[in-house]
Amino acid sequence: MHVISRLKSKCSVAPLELLEFRACLCFSSANTFPAISTPTTKDPTVHPNPETLSQLLNQRPLLSQLKQIHAQVLTHPFSHVSLTDSLIHCYLSTNNLTTARALFDRYPLPSPPTLLWNLMIRACSKLHNSAESTNLFHLMISLNHPIRVVPDKYTFTFLITSCSHQLSKVHGQIVHGMVTRNGYRSNLYVANSFVNMYCVFREMDDAHKVFNEMSERDVFSWTSLICGYAKNGEMGRACEIFGEMPLRNEVSWAVMISGFVADGRYIEALKYFHEMLCDDHKVKPNEAVIVCALSACAHLGASDQGNWIHAWIDKNGILQSSNISTALIDMHAKCGRIDSASRIFTKISEPDVLNFTSIISGLSIHGLGKDALCVFNQMLAANVKPNEVTILGVLNGCSHSGLVEEGSSIFCNMESLWEIVPKIEHYGCYIDLLGRAGYLERAFKVVKCMPIEPDIVIWRALLSACRIHRDADLGERIIVHIEQMGGRGHIGGEVLLSNLHASLGKWDRVAQVRKLMGERKNESTPGCSWIEVNGVVHEFRVADRLHTQIVEIRYKLNEILKRASLGGYVVTTMQVSFDLSEEEKEQAVAWHSEKLAIAFGLMSTEPGTSIRIVKNLRTCEDCHSALKAVSKVYGRVIIVRDRSRFHTFKEGSCSCNDFW
DNA sequence: GTAGGGTTAG
Numbered sequence: 001m002h003v004i005s006r007l008k009s010k011c012s013v014a015p016l017e018l019l020e021f022r023a024c025l026c027f028s029s030a031n032t033f034p035a036i037s038t039p040t041t042k043d044p045t046v047h048p049n050p051e052t053l054s055q056l057l058n059q060r061p062l063l064s065q066l067k068q069i070h071a072q073v074l075t076h077p078f079s080h081v082s083l084t085d086s087l088i089h090c091y092l093s094t095n096n097l098t099t100a101r102a103l104f105d106r107y108p109l110p111s112p113p114t115l116l117w118n119l120m121i122r123a124c125s126k127l128h129n130s131a132e133s134t135n136l137f138h139l140m141i142s143l144n145h146p147i148r149v150v151p152d153k154y155t156f157t158f159l160i161t162s163c164s165h166q167l168s169k170v171h172g173q174i175v176h177g178m179v180t181r182n183g184y185r186s187n188l189y190v191a192n193s194f195v196n197m198y199c200v201f202r203e204m205d206d207a208h209k210v211f212n213e214m215s216e217r218d219v220f221s222w223t224s225l226i227c228g229y230a231k232n233g234e235m236g237r238a239c240e241i242f243g244e245m246p247l248r249n250e251v252s253w254a255v256m257i258s259g260f261v262a263d264g265r266y267i268e269a270l271k272y273f274h275e276m277l278c279d280d281h282k283v284k285p286n287e288a289v290i291v292c293a294l295s296a297c298a299h300l301g302a303s304d305q306g307n308w309i310h311a312w313i314d315k316n317g318i319l320q321s322s323n324i325s326t327a328l329i330d331m332h333a334k335c336g337r338i339d340s341a342s343r344i345f346t347k348i349s350e351p352d353v354l355n356f357t358s359i360i361s362g363l364s365i366h367g368l369g370k371d372a373l374c375v376f377n378q379m380l381a382a383n384v385k386p387n388e389v390t391i392l393g394v395l396n397g398c399s400h401s402g403l404v405e406e407g408s409s410i411f412c413n414m415e416s417l418w419e420i421v422p423k424i425e426h427y428g429c430y431i432d433l434l435g436r437a438g439y440l441e442r443a444f445k446v447v448k449c450m451p452i453e454p455d456i457v458i459w460r461a462l463l464s465a466c467r468i469h470r471d472a473d474l475g476e477r478i479i480v481h482i483e484q485m486g487g488r489g490h491i492g493g494e495v496l497l498s499n500l501h502a503s504l505g506k507w508d509r510v511a512q513v514r515k516l517m518g519e520r521k522n523e524s525t526p527g528c529s530w531i532e533v534n535g536v537v538h539e540f541r542v543a544d545r546l547h548t549q550i551v552e553i554r555y556k557l558n559e560i561l562k563r564a565s566l567g568g569y570v571v572t573t574m575q576v577s578f579d580l581s582e583e584e585k586e587q588a589v590a591w592h593s594e595k596l597a598i599a600f601g602l603m604s605t606e607p608g609t610s611i612r613i614v615k616n617l618r619t620c621e622d623c624h625s626a627l628k629a630v631s632k633v634y635g636r637v638i639i640v641r642d643r644s645r646f647h648t649f650k651e652g653s654c655s656c657n658d659f660w
Numbered sequence: 661g662t663a664g665g666g667t668t669a670g
Contacts, residue, residue, distance in 0.1 A: 158661075220663050251664045
């Protein structure tokens with residue numbers, strides 16, 4: 001009601017606003033925007049006419065210029081309703097919602113036209129988790145004196161989008177009812193907005209229903225629906241619809257490729273990227289597509305393909321924007337080429353927070369904590385404010401390099417120095433830092449005092465430290481805490497618990513936990529390794545039977561393990577949690593995905609060349625010791641990137657010094 | 661006017 005009353009009151013100009021805009025314009029006949037005069041040339045008696053001001057406003061002025069025009073409008077004696085419309089338009093297009101809203105609220109009687117209401121509703125719809133646009137809509141339809149403003153198809157398009165951003169199902173349903181009654185339902189834009197809204201709400205049946213009922217569809221309708229399925233984890237469905245759609249544009253491809261990346265299906269993401277390049281319709285990959293493709297290479301450690309995309313970017317003259325250079329740094333670092341990553345970074349004249357973060361995280365996973373700290377300090381010196389990911393990256397670096405004091409100082413001061421409130425991830429990192437360095441009790445104390453309730457990840461970091469430093473007593477105390485979590489100890493905790501019981505030979509407890517896991521229908525992430533040979537990425541899963549050469553690979557693996565045992569490798573079965581005989585347990589670890597990948601690597605590469613493998617989980621103790629022996633017996637350098645960091649196996653030892 | 665983006669502890 002407050003706004004309505006303000007709308008009904010006479011428009012007045014606040015004197016403060018007059019004071020605010022002191023500058024004036026020097027008018028030229030040129031088409032370009034007029035230069036600003038100096039205060040000495042200012043002549044208050046000369047006023048530009050409303051037509052000139054209107055023309056200037058139509059030239060999409062920058063904010064500083066806009067303020068000057070606004071000042072001129074305010075000093076004028078003439079009525080300036082049409083200029084107010086233009087001013088609101090310009091303020092909205094320069095993202096100055098507050099000023100636009102102030103002008104809108106003081107709009108002269110009887111009311112702003114529908115167009116302006118629409119613009120305001122659209123601007124407010126971009127604010128996430130804000131009900132401002134629905135409030136405005138409510139005001140709009142409440143007005144009936146002296147004039148009634150009627151919403152149109154544009155109003156509903158923006159309003160529906162706003163419901164998606166607000167995640168307000170209730171409002172969405174009400175609007176759907178209104179639209180059905182007033183007939184705008186058949187409008188393409190309105191219907192597209194509904195498809196998208198139901199996708200955002202994960203109501204795929206409703207989204208598909210609206211889609212099916214549309215008499216006319218365009219690339220937006222199809223892409224929105226595909227995006228809905230992709231975000232809902234239904235990539236199979238997304239693929240089917242993508243196959244059926246009559247015309248695809250770069251966004252349709254981006255939705256598919258990013259969907260595969262989000263789903264961990266990196267090989268398919270790259271397959272689609274190459275299909276896109278071969279597509280007859282000549283849709284060019286845009287920044288989103290390139291970033292996603294590079295991310296897929298980074299996840300897979302697909303060095304050749306990553307290099308190929310990098311060369312393609314250069315060849316096609318694609319500007320290395322901040323996002324692309326960030327993705328390139330990440331890709332090179334994760335493919336094991338930290339030098340290339342650093343070279344890209346040093347070429348950036350003014351690196352932003354994303355560029356800094358990717359190089360810092362890259363150095364950290366390579367175990368180069370001191371370098372990561374050094375770049376972090378450079379970043380601070382350049383007045384680039386770190387974000388929460390930057391802090392995670394640098395803490396991770398400190399953790400893997402044993403830089404306890406440096407890491408502690410960053411963790412303890414992150415809130416006061418950079419206004420970053422530590423999240424559970426930061427606590428996880430800090431506890432890992434302390435635990436890894438052997439400060440177990442100190443780490444335990446942090447867990448007990450932290451303001452966020454510790455989750456299973458935190459306990460697992462502590463337990464991992466107990467394993468490294470062989471502290472069984474603390475381990476037992478931690479298990480008590482995990483057990484107290486009950487159902488909140490999600491799947492990761494249950495796997496861990498089951499592994500622990502298994503290592504203590506408590507098979508009845510293992511069975512209990514496993515049964516619980518089965519009942520909840522939770523599945524732990526399956527172990528998966530990738531190896532790229534001649535530009536082709538081969539994927540291996542635990543106890544894989546999918547690879548075409550699997551029989552040969554298994555035969556080779558048996559031979560490798562036998563030779564490795566001559567080189568000092570002894571099977572460690574501690575982490576196998578099933579109630580199996582020792583022989584069966586040996587078989588279970590023998591089929592871990594990284595072992596299959598190394599067997600394939602030794603089969604298909606020249607003697608003496610190095611082998612690169614990427615694994616989605618952390619390497620188990622058995623695989624780690626097997627790879628050390630293999631590197632010695634076969635005289636190969638084996639580089640494994642696991643979930644935590646890079647391991648370079650050479651002549652029987654590993655660059656992580658068995659701390660991972 | 662309506663659809664799309666990565667870097668992240670263990």
